[in-house]
Amino acid sequence: MKSSKIKKYLIIFLLFLSSIFGFNNQGIKIIKNDLVLGYVKTIENNRLISLNSFSTVLGYKNFVNDKTEKIVVNIGGNKIKATNGITFVLFDDKVYQFPNKVIVKDNNYFISTSSLLKLINSNKSSSNFSLKDNEIVISEVLNKKTERVDLTNEKKKWKFSTIVIDPGHGGKDPGAVGYRGTLEKDIALDVAKRLEKKISRNMDVKTVLTRDEDIFLKLDERKKIANDNNGSLFISIHANAASDRRASGFETFLIGPNKNEAAVRVATRENAVLELEGFSGKKLTNEDLIQATIAQSAFASKSEQFAALVQEEIGKRVTSRNRGVKQAGFYVLWGASMPNVLVELGFISNLSEEKKLRSSQYRETLATAIFRAVEKYEKTLNQ
Numbered sequence: 042m043k044s045s046k047i048k049k050y051l052i053i054f055l056l057f058l059s060s061i062f063g064f065n066n067q068g069i070k071i072i073k074n075d076l077v078l079g080y081v082k083t084i085e086n087n088r089l090i091s092l093n094s095f096s097t098v099l100g101y102k103n104f105v106n107d108k109t110e111k112i113v114v115n116i117g118g119n120k121i122k123a124t125n126g127i128t129f130v131l132f133d134d135k136v137y138q139f140p141n142k143v144i145v146k147d148n149n150y151f152i153s154t155s156s157l158l159k160l161i162n163s164n165k166s167s168s169n170f171s172l173k174d175n176e177i178v179i180s181e182v183l184n185k186k187t188e189r190v191d192l193t194n195e196k197k198k199w200k201f202s203t204i205v206i207d208p209g210h211g212g213k214d215p216g217a218v219g220y221r222g223t224l225e226k227d228i229a230l231d232v233a234k235r236l237e238k239k240i241s242r243n244m245d246v247k248t249v250l251t252r253d254e255d256i257f258l259k260l261d262e263r264k265k266i267a268n269d270n271n272g273s274l275f276i277s278i279h280a281n282a283a284s285d286r287r288a289s290g291f292e293t294f295l296i297g298p299n300k301n302e303a304a305v306r307v308a309t310r311e312n313a314v315l316e317l318e319g320f321s322g323k324k325l326t327n328e329d330l331i332q333a334t335i336a337q338s339a340f341a342s343k344s345e346q347f348a349a350l351v352q353e354e355i356g357k358r359v360t361s362r363n364r365g366v367k368q369a370g371f372y373v374l375w376g377a378s379m380p381n382v383l384v385e386l387g388f389i390s391n392l393s394e395e396k397k398l399r400s401s402q403y404r405e406t407l408a409t410a411i412f413r414a415v416e417k418y419e420k421t422l423n424q
């Protein structure tokens with residue numbers, strides 16, 4: 042035998058040993074009825090689990106498309122689809138946003154372990170997967186309650202009946218504070234009220250303001266108002282701030298995979314209110330957010346259409362920079378079961394833009410622009 046061949050066998054042998062004894066790799070042991078079914082590959086201290094390896098150990102099939110970098114696995118009758126670099130995971134053709142992007146390493150598609158298990162557990166599977174240290178224990182559950190929220194029937198038609206307008210922040214949460222002390226909550230409320238007036242005067246639709254005065258409202262409460270009212274469109278209104286005082290312009294956000302650092306910064310700032318909401322003790326983690334993330338892909342395209350109209354209409358009327366439509370993980374948009382966007386009217390951290398936003402005429406112009414966008418959007422629905 043050539044020495045290179047010996048070396049090769051030696052390496053394979055060592056890899057074999059290490060896989061048995063788990064020398065260099067972390068992994069999660071899968072246990073069912075006190076039997077060890079096998080080990081599933083994980084990375085980042087078991088935080089991320091390999092979908093391929095998980096389905097194989099459980100005895101299910103998986104299919105990987107190397108070209109599109111997608112994986113489809115069937116686990117206990119649930120179809121799970123994931124794509125490299127994307128935070129969205131399709132579970133039985135419903136879209137869920139995971140706290141991490143899918144990472145592909147050595148042909149393994151790694152996704153958040155706890156989110157995956159949560160998702161499986163909340164669905165029709167009669168097994169319960171519980172994660173403890175380095176083990177996943179599978180137990181059979183009889184008459185399991187399903188926590189699944191089915192939105193398919195709720196929103197079969199795009200009937201345009203109720204528009205929910207959500208002025209960001211309020212009460213003890215001022216939102217961003219401007220260069221000269223302008224408060225985001227005040228700007229947002231004023232523009233929202235103007236918009237509400239225009240819609241209710243000119244269109245045959247119901248309007249709902251999540252708040253019409255300076256009160257504190259949790260992000261979940263805002264969504265609840267929207268969902269309870271069966272909203273056909275949810276518009277959350279905000280003003281932006283950045284540590285770079287030069288930043289300016291208006292932008293509209295959709296909920297979506299985090300692709301852009303600046304967008305993530307905005308989402309982080311807008312989500313920061315969660316801290317004020319008394320999450321102490323059971324602080325809302327990224328992992329928890331998945332519970333609230335039941336977005337339908339159909340909403341996404343409608344939201345995108347509306348967002349583009351908002352940008353277009355504002356752009357026609359003001360000279361500020363059009364920063365375009367972006368996406369990031371905004372908590373307030375998560376779980377709103379209707380097309381939804383978050384509008385950032387401008388940067389109050391920018392001296393000249395703050396000055397504009399302090400002018401009631403400018404705010405009127407912005408409200409008119411969003412109103413026109415609503416009108417145009419309604420027309421696209423009737424086509």
Ligand SMILES: [Zn+2]
Pocket residue numbers: 209210216217225278279280311
């Ligand atoms: Zn805000």
